Each structure stands twice: as C-alpha cells, then as structure tokens.
Amino acid sequence: MARAVSGSRLWPRPRAAEARKADPPERHALALPLRLLATACAFVFMVAFAVVLARLTLHPSPASEALTHTNMRPGSSLRAYLDQPALRDAVKQIGGNILLGVPFGVLVPVVAPRTRGVLRVLLLTAVVMLLVEFAQGALVTGRAFDVDDVILNTSGALIGYLLLGRRMSRTVHARKARD
Secondary structure (H helix, E strand, O other), X not given: OOEEEEOOEEEEOOHHHHHXXXXXXXXXXXXXXXXXXXXXXXXXXXXXXXXXHHHHHOOOOHHHOOOOOOEOOOOHHHHHHHOOOOHHHHHHHHHHHHHHHHHHHHXXXXXXHHHOOHHHHHHHHHHXXXXXXXXXXXXXXXXXXXXXXHHHHXXXXXXXXXXXXXXXXXXXXXXXXXX
C-alpha cells in the first residue's frame, strides 16, 4: 500500500483514488456502421468543399488582371485590406479566407484519422492552400499568389479543428481502451 507524507504524518492513500488517477476515462467507439456512415458523410462534404474551393479560387477573373499582384510578404495584404475605407470589404476578404479554411479543419481529421492533431492539420492545410495559391498565380488569369491567404486559410482550419474537428474525430475514431 502506498504511503503519502504530509508534514511529519503518514497515512494510507485509498486504492480507489490511485485507480482513478492512473486510468484515463474510457471513450467508447461508435458502432462500425455509424463510423462508416460518419466517415462517408465527411468524405462527401470534403469533396463538396473541394469543388467549392476550386470554384472560388481557380475561376478566372480577367477584369481584375491589372489589379492583381503577387504577395510574398506576410501581412502586406492584410494591411491593404484594413486600410480600405469600407470595413465591409476588409471583413469580406479576411473573413472569407478564414471561413474557407474552417471546413478543412473540421473534415480532414474525420476523413483521415491519422491527420488528427493540431500540427498535422495545420501542416496539411498549409500545404494544400499553398498548392491552391501557386495554381492561382501560375494558371489562372486575374488571380495571384498571396501568402496572407494561406495564413488566413490555415488559421480558419485551426479554428475549425479546435471548435469541432477534434471532437468529431475523437467520436468517430475513438481509440479502444487498452487492457
């Protein structure tokens, strides 16, 4: 039996308290049909998100070709958005880029449970958004690469992961209790 020291006095520690501290609370995995259904729904939403992302970011904009420029300096576009006289335009640009990343943070850990974890979600999101931005800058008329968009999209994925993605992934893909 373990003994704890408090001042000069010894007393026995209850076994039940030791057991509670040693064993984390058990999570119950969803039944296999529910897990498959949740993963399939997340996959369908992920495909729909990819289509929306492609439509929003890879659609040519010939009218704005003269207005676009590549931004490789973090914060430069954000300052330009915030310096606009209409706050609505800044909110639309910044908020839209953040919202564009939220579904990624929610769905990726459910579709691919090995990507669960803040760093993995952030890294995967940053890589995908960098590829989207490179494609915009290199292939799409009237669009340009902007590092601030990558930062905002990745921030949105972080928000989505912390608010919902982590819990959804843990619910769908709960680890079985070890003996």
